[in-house]
Amino acid sequence: MAVGQSHIRKDVRAKVTGKTRYTDDFSMPGMLQAKYVRSPVAHALVKSIDTSAALAISGVEAVFTHADVPKNVYPTAGHPFSLDPDHQDVADRLLLTDHVRFHGDEVAIVVARDLLTAAKAAQLVKVEYEELPVCVNSAAAMAEGAPAIHDGGNIIKSTSFETGGTFSDAEKKAVTVVEGSFSTPIILHCHLENHTAYAYMDDNDHLVIVSSTQIPHICRRIVGQALDMPWPKIRVIKPYIGGGFGNKQDVVLEPMVAFLTTKLGGLPVKLELEREEGLVATRTRHSQTVTVRAGVSRDGTLKFLDLNVISNTGAYASHGHSIPMAAGSKSCNLYPKAVTRFSATTHYANIPAAGAMRAYGSPQLFFGLESVIEEVAREIGMDSVDFRIKNSARAGDILAKTGDLKHSVAMIECLEKGRELISWDSRKKQYADQQGPLLRGLGVASFSYGSGTYPACVEIAGCRLVLNQDGTIHMQIGATEIGQGSDTALAQMAAETLGVEYQAIHVVSEQDTDVTPFDPGAYASRQTYVTAPAVQQAAEKLKKRILGHCQLMTGEDPGNLDLQLGKIIQRGSPEKVVVDLTELALDSYYHKERGGQITAEVSAKTCTNAPSYGCTFVDLEVDVEMCTVSIHEIINVHDAGKIIHPLSAEGQVHGGMAMGIGMALFEELLVDPESGWIFNGNLLDYKIPTSVDIPELKSAFVDTFDPTSPYGNKSLGEPPAISQGPAIRNAIWDATGVKINEIPMTPKVLFKHFKDAGLI
Amino acid sequence: MISRMDISLSINSRPYELDVDVRKSLMDVLRELGYTSVKHGCGVGECGACTVLVDDVAVDSCLYLAVWAKGRNVRTVEGECRDGKLSAVQEAYVEEGAVQCGFCTPGLIMSSTSFIEKNSGTRPSREEIAKGHAGNLCRCTGYQTIINAVENAIKK
Ligand code: FES
Numbered sequence: 001m002a003v004g005q006s007h008i009r010k011d012v013r014a015k016v017t018g019k020t021r022y023t024d025d026f027s028m029p030g031m032l033q034a035k036y037v038r039s040p041v042a043h044a045l046v047k048s049i050d051t052s053a054a055l056a057i058s059g060v061e062a063v064f065t066h067a068d069v070p071k072n073v074y075p076t077a078g079h080p081f082s083l084d085p086d087h088q089d090v091a092d093r094l095l096l097t098d099h100v101r102f103h104g105d106e107v108a109i110v111v112a113r114d115l116l117t118a119a120k121a122a123q124l125v126k127v128e129y130e131e132l133p134v135c136v137n138s139a140a141a142m143a144e145g146a147p148a149i150h151d152g153g154n155i156i157k158s159t160s161f162e163t164g165g166t167f168s169d170a171e172k173k174a175v176t177v178v179e180g181s182f183s184t185p186i187i188l189h190c191h192l193e194n195h196t197a198y199a200y201m202d203d204n205d206h207l208v209i210v211s212s213t214q215i216p217h218i219c220r221r222i223v224g225q226a227l228d229m230p231w232p233k234i235r236v237i238k239p240y241i242g243g244g245f246g247n248k249q250d251v252v253l254e255p256m257v258a259f260l261t262t263k264l265g266g267l268p269v270k271l272e273l274e275r276e277e278g279l280v281a282t283r284t285r286h287s288q289t290v291t292v293r294a295g296v297s298r299d300g301t302l303k304f305l306d307l308n309v310i311s312n313t314g315a316y317a318s319h320g321h322s323i324p325m326a327a328g329s330k331s332c333n334l335y336p337k338a339v340t341r342f343s344a345t346t347h348y349a350n351i352p353a354a355g356a357m358r359a360y361g362s363p364q365l366f367f368g369l370e371s372v373i374e375e376v377a378r379e380i381g382m383d384s385v386d387f388r389i390k391n392s393a394r395a396g397d398i399l400a401k402t403g404d405l406k407h408s409v410a411m412i413e414c415l416e417k418g419r420e421l422i423s424w425d426s427r428k429k430q431y432a433d434q435q436g437p438l439l440r441g442l443g444v445a446s447f448s449y450g451s452g453t454y455p456a457c458v459e460i461a462g463c464r465l466v467l468n469q470d471g472t473i474h475m476q477i478g479a480t481e482i483g484q485g486s487d488t489a490l491a492q493m494a495a496e497t498l499g500v501e502y503q504a505i506h507v508v509s510e511q512d513t514d515v516t517p518f519d520p521g522a523y524a525s526r527q528t529y530v531t532a533p534a535v536q537q538a539a540e541k542l543k544k545r546i547l548g549h550c551q552l553m554t555g556e557d558p559g560n561l562d563l564q565l566g567k568i569i570q571r572g573s574p575e576k577v578v579v580d581l582t583e584l585a586l587d588s589y590y591h592k593e594r595g596g597q598i599t600a601e602v603s604a605k606t607c608t609n610a611p612s613y614g615c616t617f618v619d620l621e622v623d624v625e626m627c628t629v630s631i632h633e634i635i636n637v638h639d640a641g642k643i644i645h646p647l648s649a650e651g652q653v654h655g656g657m658a659m660g661i662g663m664a665l666f667e668e669l670l671v672d673p674e675s676g677w678i679f680n681g682n683l684l685d686y687k688i689p690t691s692v693d694i695p696e697l698k699s700a701f702v703d704t705f706d707p708t709s710p711y712g713n714k715s716l717g718e719p720p721a722i723s724q725g726p727a728i729r730n731a732i733w734d735a736t737g738v739k740i741n742e743i744p745m746t747p748k749v750l751f752k753h754f755k756d757a758g759l760i
Numbered sequence: 761m762i763s764r765m766d767i768s769l770s771i772n773s774r775p776y777e778l779d780v781d782v783r784k785s786l787m788d789v790l791r792e793l794g795y796t797s798v799k800h801g802c803g804v805g806e807c808g809a810c811t812v813l814v815d816d817v818a819v820d821s822c823l824y825l826a827v828w829a830k831g832r833n834v835r836t837v838e839g840e841c842r843d844g845k846l847s848a849v850q851e852a853y854v855e856e857g858a859v860q861c862g863f864c865t866p867g868l869i870m871s872s873t874s875f876i877e878k879n880s881g882t883r884p885s886r887e888e889i890a891k892g893h894a895g896n897l898c899r900c901t902g903y904q905t906i907i908n909a910v911e912n913a914i915k916k
Pocket residue numbers: 799800801802803804805806807808809810811820821822823
């Protein structure tokens with residue numbers, strides 16, 4: 001069985017020997033280097049630009065400003081194109097701007113023969129600014145009379161929905177109501193490979209772009225929109241990519257490199273961001289204010305949830321309002337028997353643009369939701385795990401946003417397993433009466449997520465299989481490998497269905513929109529779920545054709561044949577080998593009269609969206625005097641359906657947990673509320689966890705089989721990063737009696753709250 | 761002002777005679793020579809993606825001028841796999857699932873290699889291993905499998 005085993009990852013030997021090539025590892029003779037001129041202020045109009053000093057430097061090829069770029073505004077979010085104009089992303093970008101909207105905005109670009117010259121020349125471009133008033137946070141941006149960051153004002157959208165029943169009725173049935181307001185900061189992705197891309201022309205009207213992107217096919221379309229070019233004249237190639245976490249689910253550099261090469265006679269032009277530029281001038285995780293009201297009836301049944309999100313998307317819309325709305329929809333899978341009212345407002349501000357980041361708005365929403373669930377449980381005197389078990393989704397519940405009944409649901413089993421693993425009941429007793437400055441606490445938080453974007457967006461995936469001369473198989477998939485291991489998981493699926501060894505499948509990992517089957521890319525934790533049907537159908541097709549060729553060779557009825565471990569056998573009798581696959585392959589290619597190259601290709605749409613579930617349990621110690629938190633034990637338990645590759649599954653959970661712990665305890669991009677100036681846009685001052693900051697990470701799975709996937713799997717890439725914040729917050733409350741309703745829970749923040757509570 | 765300098769050095773035990781721009785970092789020079797396992801994650805010593813060994817000492821090659829490597833032996837991950845056989849550290853990274861996007865991997869493997877060579881004959885604790893790798897950032901793995909891989913490699 002190929003599925004369910006931890007086979008050697010397809011890319012790992014290349015990665016440990018340094019053979020994998022990322023975008024920057026390619027270069028072309030005569031490649032030019034570009035460098036942005038960035039604004040030193042957060043909100044201003046460009047009055048004039050003097051490029052003469054820059055142009056005078058030897059080696060500078062060109063300088064472009066806002067006056068030189070096409071005037072068509074384009075969207076950047078990595079969503080598939082929508083046929084419904086109301087559902088299309090906000091188009092608010094130009095390649096360069098004369099209206100600066102954040103500290104670091106792009107007003108001009110220099111192209112030179114080498115990077116040092118380009119950087120030097122960029123410093124010599126003289127820009128005169130007329131500064132405008134700055135609004136950084138939600139209150140300032142949404143205030144009456146706030147300076148408009150874009151035409152049409154600062155509010156992008158305000159929407160709401162109700163689900164699970166009539167809200168006003170449910171509200172009346174609640175006897176206990178708890179409310180809380182929570183804030184989350186700007187978080188940065190910090191993938192190790194910076195954004196980088198280059199472009200050249202290989203014909204007078206054909207463009208080639210090589211880029212570190214999660215979304216090659218979407219990138220092709222947006223570059224077409226930005227430059228007003230037919231999409232098929234643009235070819236996007238994605239080599240190996242050094243992480244993205246959503247930051248490369250946006251089109252960031254590609255329209256610019258495409259523009260530059262068209263302006264410079266098709267010469268190759270490269271744009272490689274410095275780390276400091278990449279941190280502030282790509283995308284971030286939205287800072288949000290989440291308000292939650294929850295009501296329960298006398299018997300501890302959760303009657304309603306009233307959720308409101310104010311989401312600060314910064315200087316440009318990017319994924320904009322989709323972020324809170326997607327999180328809102330996915331959260332309804334957790335407590336489906338409660339009536340939920342969800343509303344959200346997304347607005348602009350003079351801070352770096354926010355976009356997609358692992359779990360897409362859910363870490364923020366669940367920070368509020370699972371904190372209030374904890375409070376309501378305590379308010380009615382119920383153990384909070386028991387309360388969650390009583391109210392969580394069960395198999396057969398109607399999931400409001402997809403209307404499906406037929407999914408696997410193991411939320412309760414996850415809670416039971418976590419409770420046991422962390423010895424919840426005995427430790428609760430042990431920590432009941434503590435004295436002194438060192439206090440232990442237990443916390444829990446649940447989450448629900450989706451396995452794609454349907455029905456909000458189309459879910460389309462593709463797979464092509466080719467039988468090689470030696471009986472091995474080349475596999476091309478539209479799904480984008482970005483480090484998460486999708487090539488490996490999908491190869492396992494193909495091997496399983498075909499009846500060949502996992503080692504016999506070679507995945508062509510590089511994506512090239514001219515040849516790769518269509519698929520919008522790596523996001524929404526969708527890839528293994530939505531690609532599974534395409535892989536399964538393509539493998540079935542290939543197998544049928546292989547057996548058909550066997551009939552041509554041997555006259556055997558294909559109905560009596562099967563393919564097992566690379567041999568065609570009599571169905572039901574594995575020892576009766578009819579013909580070896582290698583022999584069959586050679587025959588199909590080179591026999592002078594019969595057969596032909598054996599291939600199969602399938603493009604499949606997925607019209608279901610399996611919910612995935614899980615929770616974090618944490619046992620920590622708070623040093624009240626030092627205002628520090630140290631985690632003693634942290635466990636994530638997941639229902640991700642059938643686990644395709646246990647080792648990689650664990651790796652996804654570890655990585656997500658580390659990100660969630662970083663978000664809960666350390667990370668925050670600091671922006672001056674007065675000037676919009678960014679204080680810590682580098683890796684020294686913006687702290688992501690290092691190896692000494694992360695405790696032992698424990699993961700566990702409740703194996704289920706989702707009937708909507710041919711291999712039973714559901715999402716696992718993004719969900720592991722959702723529930724650490726609220727679990728840690730709940731544990732700090734358990735330990736100290738103090739509720740910290742903001743992250744990151746740094747010593748500085750804890751000091752403020754402990755002082756207000758009279759603890760210090 | 762001197763702008764270029766002739767230096768000789770060896771890279772993965774291969775001898776080189778180079779005429780280098782004195783402003784260039786060892787990272788840039790190694791990458792230009794084709795040792796593209798040496799990754800540029802920040803260029804200023806924050807991330808460790810550019811870690812190589814200079815006379816068996818781990819350094820951030822982005823902060824280390826190429827001319828300082830004169831007369832020394834530089835090791836990169838390309839040289840750790842000999843005759844098609846992975847080093848014990850590389851093998852352990854494969855077995856433990858310590859690689860995801862792989863961008864931090866070459867630097868981390870060099871840090872692990874130097875850590876293990878420095879501590880040979882001892883059994884460092886997981887805390888000591890973590891400390892020994894605190895200069896290499898990884899955003900994908902949460903470090904757990906990396907520490908597992910180092911423990912595994914020590915046992916090999
Ligand atoms: S590139 Fe050298 S430490 Fe980051």
